[in-house]
Amino acid sequence: METAATRNRKDNAKPAKLGREVQARLGQQLRAMYDDVVNQGVPDRFAELLNRLDGNGKDKH
């Protein structure tokens, strides 16, 4: 059938559109996973690194 063939071609060219609810759930999981790391804040090594870099050029007494 022509309509079915057309539909098939379309399906091959583009992934099926996800429902809003599925998208929302995926987004939620993704952000939860990401924020889990964000909420760990700044580990000491990075603050120390900046302090070291910052101190390098400063006059030392």
Added chain:
Amino acid sequence: MPMDESVRKAVLGAVPSLRAFAISLCGNVDRADDLVQETMLRALANIDSFQPGTNMSAWLFTILRNHFRSEYRKRRREVEDGEGHYADTLKSQPEQHGHVEFREFREALTQLPADQREALILVGASGFSYEEAAHICECAVGTIKSRVNRARTRLAEILSIDNAGEFGPDEQTRAVLAGGGE
């Protein structure tokens, strides 16, 4: 070199999300932290090329992404099976990736092509606009949109989420299954 206070603040402030991005990209906390450290060093060494008034966070993400890409290519040459090795790393060290509850999701993420993974994370988690993500990944806005769409579709398949909004067995059921199974 003495550092401008605003630069210091902006760089430090970006660290948590840079880490989250890096862990999502490489799947390993230690390696991610090395990536972030290298990003900071490069950013501060090239701070003159940063245009004040533009998005510092996007600039840092670009540096991290480029560094990851070149590292990844190097490693790929060293390790025979690039993606496979990456997936194995994830499986063998779940405790390294934060809470166990995200393990399944992280594993699903590893099954995506790198282009799709980074696009999805930048737009869906880091909160960048399609335009900003396109800038970071050095590609067209339309390309980012289609990568994000494909990534979502593939993730939904891997995680077996259907339109009823089910996520497979819920956490409790899974815990019961895991506890009583063997």
